[in-house]
């Protein structure tokens with residue numbers, strides 16, 4: 001059933017990482033990503049790996065959940081690696097016809113793969129340990145200084161919340177419509193692409209009509225519950241920075257410094 | 272219902288949707304006057320398109336009357352500066368629970384209204400706990416709404432407006448999309464709120480058995496209030512009710528049919544129990560008459 005799709009991939013828990021303020025986690029994830037792109041030595045990746053392992057251990061998330069994030073990008077990683085491997089000029093290590101592998105190409109490919117892997121690890125840990133609500137709250141608060149220059153931070157967060165709330169409902173509805181149309185003899189599986197696309201029309205039209213009706217109902221219900229935008233709004237859960245966030249920033253900055261320092265200790269010829 | 276204090280006063284309200292305005296087009300509400308008393312459980316009946324939802328939307332200033340006035344706890348709904356005073360006093364629950372829930376976690380959803388009102392976090396917490404407890408859904412506070420049953424979702428929607436601490440709960444066919452189990456849950460919840468918390472309840476419904484449990488019933492037809500009174504009084508006018516396309520509770524229907532057959536029955540019977548007792552007593556007295 002379509003309904004079983006879980007949204008995001010939040011893995012509930014009460015670990016140190018889970019309890020961090022979402023703002024800290026979002027900003028640290030950004031720092032983490034920036035650091036990934038600054039690394040120029042394998043030693044740096046080694047330190048980054050140690051840091052990542054520490055975070056995963058602290059978060060008490062089963063490693064396979066973190067690794068699961070790699071699955072959808074494996075194809076992409078493989079292709080990128082192959083291009084880097086075969087199309088980089090430099091000292092030739094191996095040659096066959098027009099195909100060649102260079103020392104630089106090999107290094108480049110390995111770096112690329114590592115970068116992509118760590119990119120996925122970083123973002124996965126963020127979304128695994130932060131509920132969608134906390135994420136939107138965090139984003140709203142981080143963007144709120146920009147309200148002064150007209151960035152609709154509250155509206156943006158509200159939109160995300162409502163979208164997250166309605167995705168399962170609309171998926172369920174799609175499921176129902178597909179079944180209803182199938183029962184009337186609609187065929188979604190055979191024919192060429194154009195026919196299949198045409199077959200989608202009787203699904204999309206009822207879905208859109210219903211989505212608009214829901215939006216109208218929801219707007220009325222929100223008005224009835226005194227909604228009037230973000231101004232003077234309070235929250236059930238206030239975001240509060242605690243000692244944990246301090247500790248987290250300290251550790252993140254130390255590791256970032258170590259990793260960047262590692263760039264200067266590149267041992268030539270070390271692969 | 273011991274106090275006779277009026278909570279809502281609807282006076283000679285006329286209303287027409289602008290989008291349908293056509294010369295000579297008939298109004299959706301015609302000269303509607305109705306007082307809603309503190310603590311009462313009022314049921315509103317009427318067939319499709321009779322104007323029930325339109326009337327409900329007048330109670331919390333979603334719509335304002337074209338002519339006439341609506342006073343909620345002394346506040347005039349046409350005064351825009353009082354909008355939020357009025358809306359937080361009138362909790363409104365609609366038909367489709369899916370389209371009323373805003374957040375992805377139950378307690379976050381219940382907190383939505385107090386958050387909008389700028390209530391401080393500790394008090395929001397208290398209100399959320401109180402509201403979830405009042406609808407008996409405390410154990411689900413960290414669940415995602417889309418994993419709950421229809422009746423449970425609708426109870427969350429009720430909790431969501433209870434968190435505003437309203438004076439009156441206005442419900443527009445809250446059970447129409449639910450299965451019998453969900454319907455029973457909602458009716459129980461509403462009756463409990465009315466009985467234990469003294470909550471004033473206005474419930475629009477198509478289910479006569481639900482209306483029969485109210486303190487008072489109002490029947491609307493073509494935008495006019497055509498009957499009001501105790502459920503017994505209203506439903507005993509079986510023929511008039513059928514004329515406007517509505518039903519009466521099954522027990523009343525049976526009593527009505529038996530009466531038509533010449534038995535000694537009155538149509539002021541609402542519940543199956545009353546009906547059974549009446550049939551027994553009629554049966555015994557007839558048998559007694561035969562034995563003589």
Ligand SMILES: Nc1ncnc2c1ncn2[C@@H]1O[C@H](COP(=O)(O)OP(=O)(O)OP(=O)(O)O)[C@@H](O)[C@H]1O
Pocket residue numbers: 288289290291299317318319320321322323324325326
């Ligand atoms: N937004 C609107 N714009 C124009 N006309 C409307 C609007 N909403 C309702 N109406 C019309 O007003 C009349 C009364 O509608 P209302 O929704 O109040 O009826 P109702 O008694 O609640 O019916 P139901 O039992 O179907 O819910 C109907 O004729 C309807 O077509």
Ligand SMILES: [Mg+2]
Pocket residue numbers: 323324325443
């Ligand atoms: Mg209606």
